[in-house]
Amino acid sequence: MGKIWKFGDDVDTDQIIATQYLLLPGVDDMKGHTFEGLRPEFAGGFAPGDIIVAGKNFGCGSSREQAPRVIKALGAAAVIAPTFARIFYRNSINIGLPVVMSAEASAAAVEGEPIEVDLEQGTITTAGSSFAFPRYPDHVLDIVRAGGLIEHLLATG
């Protein structure tokens, strides 16, 4: 069970982590600047287990993998949106950050309210309702089950 942090449509990866932090040595050096321009209180207030619920086309723009990495480093249990930009979506799967597509849950979610995502059952529970989301394609599921692309690569040779 985590708290909902809501965002609008078309949030781009420049908003998630700005250009001037990309070449810092590691993700732990960057994570304090997550959503800095859009929501300056985010990095300080986001607790492990909290969930980002956004509008359509989340993570569009630059391919910077730092974007899903800082969100993961802050302890997000998942990111929920009606749709994701493809590079952000693929990067998230590759690093083991759950990304879930649900237009219904995105519409129902209320800022600050509790939410729970059950990846095995494929359900999101919030605001007294439960929403089903489609399972990943088999190939993607294999990567998720392995814990990310590098783990999958090492396991499959």
Added chain:
Amino acid sequence: MKGPIALGMTITEKLLARAAGVPHARPGEILTVDVSWCMTNDATTHISIDMFNARLKERGIHAPERTVFVIDHNVPSESPTTTATQNKMRAFAREHGIPLHDGEGVCHQLILEEYAKPGDVVFGADSHTLTAGAVGAFAAGVGSTDFVAAMVTGQTWVMVPPTIRIDVEGTLPEGVFAKDVVLHMIGDLGADGATYKAIEWGGPGVQALNTEQRATLVNMGVEAGAKSSVVEPDEETLRYLREKRGADVDTGELLASDPDCVYERRLTYDLSTLEPVVAYPHNVDNIAPVTAYEGTAVTTGFVGSCNSGRIEDLRIAAGVLRGRKVLPEVKLIVAPASKSVYMQALKEGLMDVFLESGAMVVNSNCSVCFGNQGAIGEGDVLISTGTRNFPGRSGSQKGEIFLASPATVAATCVGGYITDPREFV
């Protein structure tokens, strides 16, 4: 014959089938493909190197000579921290025998000039990697983890995308350029109108464009969410490759879409009906005619980027600026997309035009489009040939960015307010 097997393939489906070693590829199928080139730049490579060193060192690199490292985002370095990050990349390239381009230009321009050929599959750790589609390659942007996996195995997985075909007819009117065409397209498709899809540009209007103009068209496909964007290679492609790489260049395989292939959607543009446009703040799909914003005051201009920093673009901007001055209150920054573009511009006297007009010419790098040079401040208004106008993309979150053609940018910097370039050509 009836049924799906008899249907033809799009060029994108053919490129992926060829790279996967299978006879057919259909949208939705997941294929494992051989990667011709994998490219990465200084904005993210340190993350890939850390992953490789921690977990994959013993696996080694599949083909160092088919891996390309480019330092283009923060070059020359602005801080010791950045230099340390780039030094890690330089040392890794040296240790593993990976070609390194250090300050020689924007990665996508270098891939176009030196590496990608028709029939290739290019994966790059940068969203504008699809630029290589201008020479008939399948090219897609990925993140650091996908990059490192492709570097180690020489392969990656890809879901075959459905194709949006854009048929282009007619010729561009005076004062309207390839940048205006691609902005029109993004406005029509929307920021996610091509997500997970391939874009294919074709028709007589595209056949008449040179490879540089085609690169401007394909490069910004990602701004509509596209996985890849491609132009069918032709005689012009061969001319470009021979000009850049010599007469005996390997010209690869010139694939084309079958007449009976299946497109998910078709759009048609008659170039002769288009007008100069801008993408207004703060989304790339906010498209309006330049005339709608005419008179808006600007403080900064930029001509450059992987979208519009080629010789063609510099000629357009210089054409407007010849014999004119940039308004003293406006800073115009010009960044040629590569060293070879820079040298060609010198030869043609374009640099004289820029410098005499009052513009600043900087080295070949991502520059203002990435926000590492000429950062705008609060209240500044930038007009740019770059790729994105998101808040903070080129400096302050409280500045504004308009995207436009090199002619519109140059004309605007002369008067200090957004100006229809047709008055100048």
